[in-house]
Amino acid sequence: MNLALRCLLCAMCLCLATSSLLSAQEPVIEPPVTAKETTTAESVKENVGDAAEEAKKKVQEIATQVDQSPKAKEISAGILQPIYQLAEQLSFPFFHWLAFAVMATGVVSYALQLVLGKLVVLMKMGFSPTEILSDAHGLVISLVGLVLTTQAAAENSTFTQSPFAVISAAAVGVVVGFIFYRWGQAQEVQAALARGLVAATPALKK
Secondary structure: OHHHHHHHHHHHHHHHHHHHHHHHHOOOOOOOOOOOOOOOHHHHHHHHHHHHHHHHHHHHHHHHHHHOOHHHHHHHHHHHHHHHHHHHHOOOHHHHHHHHHHHHHHHHHHHHHHHHHHHHHHHOOOOOHHHHHHHHHHHHHHHHHHHHHHHHHHHHOOHHHOHHHHHHHHHHHHHHHHHHHHHHHHHHHHHHHHHHHHHHHHHHHO
């Protein structure tokens, strides 16, 4: 009996030790972690790209509708028809020579005014963002006009086929453009000095 009791006690101890060992080896299952939504640079970029694509499609749809509209075609023809008629009447070499010289004058004048003229005015302690924007606007218009004039002359006259005509028109544009630059610079310097006097007057009164 003592032997049987001892065997039973040993079996019970062995079972308890085995169960505790198995429970220690079981993996701990953690609850799933909920990922929080975060705004990143990539998501912002994707949103902006989607918005830009949507806007592009919307503009294309509107453009298609306008192009197919008979009323829009009538308005467009009414705008372009007088220009076409005037262009046909002025499609001769001297007109393109004159237009080329005028556009070259604008390019030279506004380019010098933006670079040298603003330096001179800055030395006079004057600065006007409005005049800078105005000169930049004039330079862009002159450049576009020069390109379009050259293209029209190449298609509708013999101006571009004459080296003398091209060189003489460019030379006239450079000379006249420099004259306009000097005139514009003098006016801008006077305006800068006048602004300085107006700004200094209240200080003198005090």
